[in-house]
Amino acid sequence: xxxxxxxxxxxxxxxxxxxxxxxxxxxxxxxxxxxxxxxxxxxxxxxxxxxxxxxxxxxxxxxxxxxxxxxxxxxxxxxxxxxxxxxxxxxxxxxxxxxxxxxxxxxxxxxxxxxxxxxxxxxxxxxxxxxxxxxxxxxxxxxxxxxxxxxxxxxxxxxxxxxxxxxxxxxxxxxxxxxxxxxxxxxxxxxxxxxxxxxxxxxxxxxxxxxxxxxxxxxxxxxxxxxxxxxxxxxxxxxxxxxxxxxxxxxxxxxxxxxxxxxxxxxxxxxxxxxxxxxxxxxxxxxxxxxxxxxxxxxxxxxxxxxxxxxxxxxxxxxxxxxxxxxxxxxxxxxxxxxxxxxxxxxxxxxxxxxxxxxxxxxxxxxxxxxxxxxxxxxxxxxxxxxxxxxxxxxxxxxxxxxxxxxxxxxxxxxxxxxxxxxxxxxxxxxxxxxxxxxxxxxxxxxxxxxxxxxxxxxxxxxxxxxxxxxxxx
DNA sequence: TTAAAGTCAATAGA
DNA sequence: TCTATTGACTTTAA
Numbered sequence: 353x354x355x356x357x358x359x360x361x362x363x364x365x366x367x368x369x370x371x372x373x374x375x376x377x378x379x380x381x382x383x384x385x386x387x388x389x390x391x392x393x394x395x396x397x398x399x400x401x402x403x404x405x406x407x408x409x410x411x412x413x414x415x416x417x418x419x420x421x422x423x424x425x426x427x428x429x430x431x432x433x434x435x436x437x438x439x440x441x442x443x444x445x446x447x448x449x450x451x452x453x454x455x456x457x458x459x460x461x462x463x464x465x466x467x468x469x470x471x472x473x474x475x476x477x478x479x480x481x482x483x484x485x486x487x488x489x490x491x492x493x494x495x496x497x498x499x500x501x502x503x504x505x506x507x508x509x510x511x512x513x514x515x516x517x518x519x520x521x522x523x524x525x526x527x528x529x530x531x532x533x534x535x536x537x538x539x540x541x542x543x544x545x546x547x548x549x550x551x552x553x554x555x556x557x558x559x560x561x562x563x564x565x566x567x568x569x570x571x572x573x574x575x576x577x578x579x580x581x582x583x584x585x586x587x588x589x590x591x592x593x594x595x596x597x598x599x600x601x602x603x604x605x606x607x608x609x610x611x612x613x614x615x616x617x618x619x620x621x622x623x624x625x626x627x628x629x630x631x632x633x634x635x636x637x638x639x640x641x642x643x644x645x646x647x648x649x650x651x652x653x654x655x656x657x658x659x660x661x662x663x664x665x666x667x668x669x670x671x672x673x674x675x676x677x678x679x680x681x682x683x684x685x686x687x688x689x690x691x692x693x694x695x696x697x698x699x700x701x702x703x704x705x706x707x708x709x710x711x712x713x714x715x716x717x718x719x720x721x722x723x724x725x726x727x728x729x730x731x732x733x734x735x736x737x738x739x740x741x742x743x744x745x746x747x748x749x750x751x752x753x754x755x756x757x758x759x760x761x762x763x764x765x766x767x768x769x770x771x772x773x774x775x776x777x778x779x780x781x782x783x784x785x786x787x788x789x790x791x792x793x794x795x796x797x798x799x800x801x802x803x804x805x806x807x808x809x810x811x812x813x814x815x816x817x818x819x820x821x822x823x824x825x826x
Numbered sequence: 827t828t829a830a831a832g833t834c835a836a837t838a839g840a
Numbered sequence: 841t842c843t844a845t846t847g848a849c850t851t852t853a854a
Binding site: 453454455456457460461466470471472474475478542544545547565590593594597 | 829830831832833834835836837838
Binding site: 442443444455456458459460463472473474543545546547548583584587588590591595 | 841842843844845846847848849851852853
């Protein structure tokens with residue numbers, strides 16, 4: 353990001369002006385996909401930002417991001433969701449035209465926003481775009497227009513293709529057809545998507561509980577036992593770790609916002625929260641937040657924690673047993689000897705489901721639950737420190753910041769709004785509603801944090817083994 | 827080099 | 841048709 357030579361106050365001002373701009377023009381990007389551009393962060397060229405900045409474009413989006421005050425990502429997504437649903441606008445349209453992201457990414461982003469201070473510059477971009485969009489008084493109209501245009505274009509296309517039977521337009525279509533028609537031609541242009549069986553996921557989760565950062569050897573073993581590609585196992589761990597991390601973030605955010613009792617939730621926002629809350633796990637077993645209304649450990653209960661519990665050597669769990677059975681039948685995977693699948697330390701308790709040893713494996717891990725939740729506590733201070741004059745972006749925030757900070761220090765550093773500058777930005781980046789109030793599920797959160805802590809421990813151990821001298825910060 | 831962060835895009839389910 | 845999930849890939853950061 354371009355470091356701005358401006359003083360903070362100047363940047364506040366310009367940013368304020370910038371974002372407040374009603375935005376007379378929206379040069380719609382021809383196409384949402386702008387990602388590739390990977391413009392150099394320092395680039396001044398405005399042309400590098402194909403998406404509508406919804407405001408004047410003296411600055412590139414990168415610059416905007418760089419000088420943006422801390423934004424309440426959760427509040428922003430909440431509002432965006434409201435606006436979209438209220439106006440019957442889809443994520444795809446919104447994502448492609450406003451954010452330059454695909455539908456899936458948008459869905460993910462809206463459902464699980466990371467706290468601002470946890471985001472990289474790149475990661476902040478969509479939030480800045482969303483904020484700008486929210487501030488644009490004509491945002492909905494514009495999107496509606498887009499929608500209409502798309503529809504029209506679609507109709508037109510369909511029309512022409514109908515009348516002009518032979519060419520179903522688009523060269524790409526040809527590929528698809530040939531692909532579908534003749535299996536032969538190009539051997540899979542695309543490799544088929546791997547879909548892990550529930551049992552495989554279970555096994556991987558248990559492995560994760562045992563070792564969030566498995567050694568290459570362990571990965572190899574897992575892959576062999578589950579009959580998966582090594583890369584699949586590696587990817588799974590990467591994904592799982594990062595998704596667990598995110599779950600923790602939102603847990604904290606929610607815990608924080610609810611602990612300060614915000615009953616002013618708007619219905620739609622509430623419903624959306626509830627919706628994904630009840631969904632349970634978003635990262636497949638990571639459990640977005642476990643049971644919505646405090647069901648302690650039902651079938652839907654926090655998977656992460658239950659996984660931890662499971663891995664603790666608790667009694668065999670029915671579901672799991674079933675899973676093993678399924679795996680046994682489903683996978684022809686010739687499992688190695690009934691030995692510990694893990695090269696794991698001492699206990700080597702983890703076992704992937706295998707034919708030879710159907711009974712539930714002992715599961716280590718429960719102890720985690722009792723661990724202090726220091727897991728993510730680290731950045732509270734740093735983020736707070738990073739909070740600049742620019743902060744104080746939201747009334748919503750400022751209203752709760754103090755409590756939030758005390759209740760959930762690690763969530764998102766919340767600036768204490770106060771200065772005039774902050775106020776001016778409040779109007780800019782202000783959020784109209786209070787945080788949604790939700791029932792806390794402390795234990796769930798605790799468990800997750802414990803898992804995270806476990807994760808950290810692994811890293812510490814790893815680092816220690818490398819004999820690194822480090823100053824640990826937590 | 828490795829892990830994290832950020833996305834894509836295929837899919838499933840509503 | 842829309843949203844959510846998730847394996848894989850790309851980029852970024854350490």
